[in-house]
Amino acid sequence: MLLFFTVGLLVHFVFFASIFDIYFTSPLVHGMTPQFTALPPPARRLVLFVADGLRADALYEFDENGNPRAPFIRNIIMHEGSWGISHTRVPTESRPGHVALIAGFYEDVSAVAKGWKENPVEFDSLFNESKYTWSWGSPDILSMFAKGATGDHFFAYSYDANDEDFGAQDVTKLDTWVFDKIKEFFHAARKNQSLFSKLNEEKIVFFLHLLGIDTNGHAHRPSSREYKDNIKLVDEGIKEIVSLLKEFYGNDEKTAFVLTSDHGMTDWGSHGAGHPSETFTPFVTWGAGIKYPQKVSAQQFDDTLLKESKLRYWKRQDINQADIAPLMASLIGVPFPLNSVGILPVDYLNNTDVFKAESMYTNAVQILEQFKVKMTQKKEVTLPFLFTPFKLLSDSEQLNILRKARSYIKQRKYDEAVSLCKDLIHLALKGLSYYHTYDRFFLGISVVLGFVGWASYASLLIIKSHSSLTRGVSKEVKKPSHLLMCSFVAIGVLIAFFLLIQGCPWTYYVYCLLPVPIWYAVLREYQVIQDLVTSLLTLPLSHFVGYLVFCTLGIEVLVLSFFYRYMLTAGLIVFAGWPFITQLWTRAKSISLSWIFFCLLLAVFPLMPVVGRKPDIFLVMGAGLMVLLLSLFVVTSLIKRKSGFVNGELLLHLLQMLSIVLSMCVVYSTHNSLLRKQGLPLINQIVSWIILASSFVLPLLSPTVLPERLVSILLSSMSSYLLLSTGYEALFPLVLSCVMFVWIHMEQETLQQCGVARKQKVSNIQFTYNTDISQFRQLSLDDTRRAFFLVFFLLTAFFGTGNIASINSFDLASVYCFLTIFSPFMMGALMMWKILIPFVLVMCAFEAVQLTTQLSSKSLFLMVLVISDIMALHFFFLVKDYGSWLDIGTSISHYVIVMSMTIVLVFLNGLAQLLTTKKLKLCGKPKSHLI
Known part of the structure; x- marks a missing residue:
């Protein structure tokens, strides 16, 4: 059997890894020829302001006094430049957002292995094509582009990563640092002839990455005064930099300016998913080569932004985020980034029609180059008689379109040329997608x-x-x-x-x-x-059909719960009726009532909001108090039941209760300290990490008697979970554990009803790792339900308080008791443990169910394996490679989660056995229990 599980683990690892070869391969190709427009560009230099985490509505709106939130930018929109919304794609994170802005392609999904911190494949960018680029801002962003730059022309100036502290008193210093440094830079340039000469070259870029708004949004929410005041500060800083550059360059009007954001932010201070507040970012551009404001009487956009911003009479031009890269390249006359899939927004350009047409032609050739390379690569590794080319864009069709476009330009039919080039770009992009997914069906x-x-x-x-x-x-x-x-x-x-x-x-x-x-x-x-077929043919048709319907409906409910969390609520309501179906109501009314009550209580959680919930410290405190009350009840019952209740056991319970109290104090103290902008107290941080570490050890000191060990695991888990909670989710593990406790009793009652003798009470059962195999029984059809219950409760543990979007854009406030300085891997590890705690509680309870029902864990695990594999096959067919990136990413996440469930179950099963069966002996003689 050990060989089977080892082979099974390897097989599922292959199935899991297959998704990376089928869907997570890099779309980037290399070997293209750089393309640029030969006509003189309108600008000699470009300044790119990226206000990290800035929402579009937050920039364009008015403040509480009826004044513009960003008066300088509003003046630009009304008198000097053009504006609109830049539409980003999921995941709305800093790395993919900046890559789309500066390199012109949307996130390389293979970068998920790098935690979205850098691209694992080398790529071209605007900075790499420029003569010189100077950049100031976060080390995470600047280092990413420094790695891809070739030659000695990219200069990065960044502050220390420890300055990115969400609990700091004033995080606007992240932006003022940038503004101060660029002022010092230009002041020094007046005295440095070499630098002064470089700054007067053409095709240069200045990149200002402003992180303060994003940090304030995470720490205080976008509705806070800190977030909005930071926008005003950035507006004033941009005004000063624009004035500085005009003075430095003698007002030569050869500077183009772009202001945008890598992503927005939700009302609750997170990003990563596809909510409009995350995907709608501002885009304002002015200066050399940019159209002046255009007055209009009506616009096609039907949203509240135009009304609330009072910009309905100034033409709004929305673009896709990747389109910004070719626009910036066109303004300063550098080659379009080689991997760019952006389409040049010619309506933003204030230039001749021939320049627009030539630039669009260059854009089309640049994307067509990628298509040709991709096609050649695929053709070289495919047998000639098996190769199926992309029919919509054959070699002859490419030449015809390019010749026709060139002919239109010569005939001065510039609008027709632009339109034809756009059609060619759309065909080339479809062709790129076709060859990128060429082997997908075969591998699938x-x-x-x-x-x-x-x-x-x-x-x-x-x-x-x-x-x-x-x-x-x-x-x-x-x-x-x-x-x-x-x-x-x-x-x-x-x-x-x-x-x-x-x-x-x-x-x-x-x-x-x-x-x-x-x-x-x-x-x-x-x-x-x-023999199986023969046995099935002997079964009554009604029994066979009923069993088949139960299995089908049950698995479909599990699959649907990934899309609609309320399916878990529906399932728990059906579970609540279980005592009536099996006549347990007449045998064990008190246990049945408890089961019904806690199932219905647990059914409330999937109906609660997961994204957008506001922190409620009092709910966390309430959850802690309820755990303390449960602890007191357990201690009292143990003292009454055990005349010789060991002092060490009582001390352990008191220690765990103290851990709960300390967690509550730390949560409350940290919350108040951050509200007062005093940061995370060091003592709180130390206590939090000690509580987290002790939560792995304290359960191993408790007796291995079933109820006592499970209660000890719950108390230790809750002490950590409280530190990671911000609202109602703190109550979830407690209610889930109550359901698990009752489930154990319900299963033993069910077994007795089926005629299997009950050897001992639940309160007397000991967790033991090496169980006599003679105690096990053969599987029955009812054991299918037990396996189904396990999978259902595992999904409830996962989706009970969250979903895919909430995990992708988790609230950073959840980890503020441990750290406030931005550390994605440490924060991600803490959030992963928070997600795993309910899983551990379910798996420990399942260990108890196996003991009480005298069933081999191997047999039940095999049944769970089959159920999860059938679900995984569902999601494999449901994976999308079309539509929005939110749809594609979610469908892939579903498959990965189900495949991970099978692999992680092995880990969780081992962890549950460790937590339930092992006992540490500190010193002296082993402690004895009076049972």
Whole structure:
């Protein structure tokens, strides 16, 4: 069996990794020829202001006194430049946002392995194409582009990463630092002839990354005075820099300015998902080569932004975030970034029609170059008779369109040329997507065959080894047919030869050859299959159909819960009726009432908001008080039940209660300290980390008696969970644990009702790692329900207080008791532990269910494996490669979560066994228990 689990882990790791080869491969290609417009550019230099985390409505709105929030920018919109909304894509994070702005392509999904901090594939950018680029701001952003820059022309000046402190008294210093440094820079340039000469070159870029608004938004929310005052500060700083540059360059009117943001921010101070407040960012541009404001009587946009900003009569031009890169390249006359997929927004340009047409033609050729390289790469590794080219953009069609566009330009039909080039760009982008997903169907078929084969083999193993369904099957291991083995070997050789002559990557061999041994293992169990079919035919048709409907509906509910959290509520309401269906109501009314009450109470959580909830410190305090009351009840009951209640055990309970009290104090104190802008107190930080570390050790000091060990695990987990909570979610583990406690009793009552003798009370059962195999029984159909319950409760643990969007854009306030200085990996690890705590509680309870029902953990685990594999197969077919990035990313996340569930279950099962069965002995003689 150990060999099976090892092989199963490897197989699921392959299935899990396949999603990265199918969907998480980099779309970037290299080897293109740089393309630029030969006509003189309108600007010699460009200044890019990126106000990190700035929402569009926050910049354009009026303050409480009826004055513009950013008066200088509003003056630009009304008298000097053009404005609109820059639409970003998911994930709305700093790295992909800045890559889209400066390199012109949306996030390389393979960068997920780098935590969205840097791109794992080298890419071209506006900075790399410029003559010189000077940048000031966050080290995380500047270092990313410094890594990709070639030659000695990119200069980065950044502050210390520790300055990015969400609990600092004044985080606007992140922006004032940038403004002060650029002032010092130009002041020094007047005395440095070499620098002065460089600054007077053409095709240069100044990049100012302003992080203060984002940091204030995370710490205080975008509705706060701190966030809004920071916008005013940035507005004033931009005004000073513009004035400084005009003075330095003698007002030569050869400077172009761009103000935008990498992403927005939700009302609750997070970003990462696809809410409009995150994807709508401001875009204001003025100076050399930019159109002046245009008055209009009506606009096509039907939203509140035009009304509230009072800009309805000034023409608004929305663009996609990636379109900004080609616009900036066109303004200063540098080649478009090689990997850019942005479309030049010619309506922003204040230049001749021929310049616009030539620039759009250059844009089309630049994207077409990527298409050609992608097609050539795919053609080289595909057999000629199997290669299917992108029919909408053949070689002849490319030449015809380019010739026609060039002809339009010569005939001065500039609008027609621009329109034709846009059509060519759209075709080239479709072609890029076509070749990027060329092998997707082929690989998908291989993975599906492996999935179905593995689920079939696991099912046959359950039936053969852990059930009495196939009593007629001989227990002798019969040698498989020689012909069968030779057939599968021949199939494997043919597949390997086919992949070899196409020069496929080694991972393709794994995905395509894996189904071969799996299906061989399935077909060699033909006797089990035959006996299973015979057994099923003897069952009453109503029983068979009912069981099939239950399994189908149950799995569909699990799948739908990923999309609609209220399906968990519906499931818990159905669970509440379980005592009436099984007549447990007449046998154990008190337990049944508890089950109904706690199931209905738990059903409330999936209906609560997950994104947009406001912090409520009093709910966290309330959860802590309820845990303390539960602790007092447990201690009192133990003292009454045990006449010899060991002092050490009482001391341990008191220590865990003290840990809960300390957690409440730390949460309350940290909350107040941050409100007063005094930062995170050092003592609070130390106590938080001590509580977190002790939560792994204290349960191992408690007795291994089932109820006492489970209560100890709950108390230690809650002490950590309270520190990571900001609102109602603090109550969730407590209610979930109550359901788990009642579930254990309900399962034992159900087993007794089915005629299985109950050996001992739940309160007397000991967690032991090495259980006598003779205590185990064969699987029954009712055990399918127990496996289903486990999967359902695991999904409830995951989606009970969150969803995909809330995890992608988690509230940083959850980790403020541990740290406030920005550290994505540390913060992510803490949030991951917060997510895992409910999982651990469910798995520990499941260990108890296995003991009380006298069932082998291996058999139940195999059933859970089959259920999760069927769900994973659902999500594999539901993965999208079209629509918005939110749709695509969510569908991929669903598949990854279900695949991770199978792999993580092995880890969680081991962790649950460690927490329930192991006991630390500090010193002296082992403690004895009076049971």
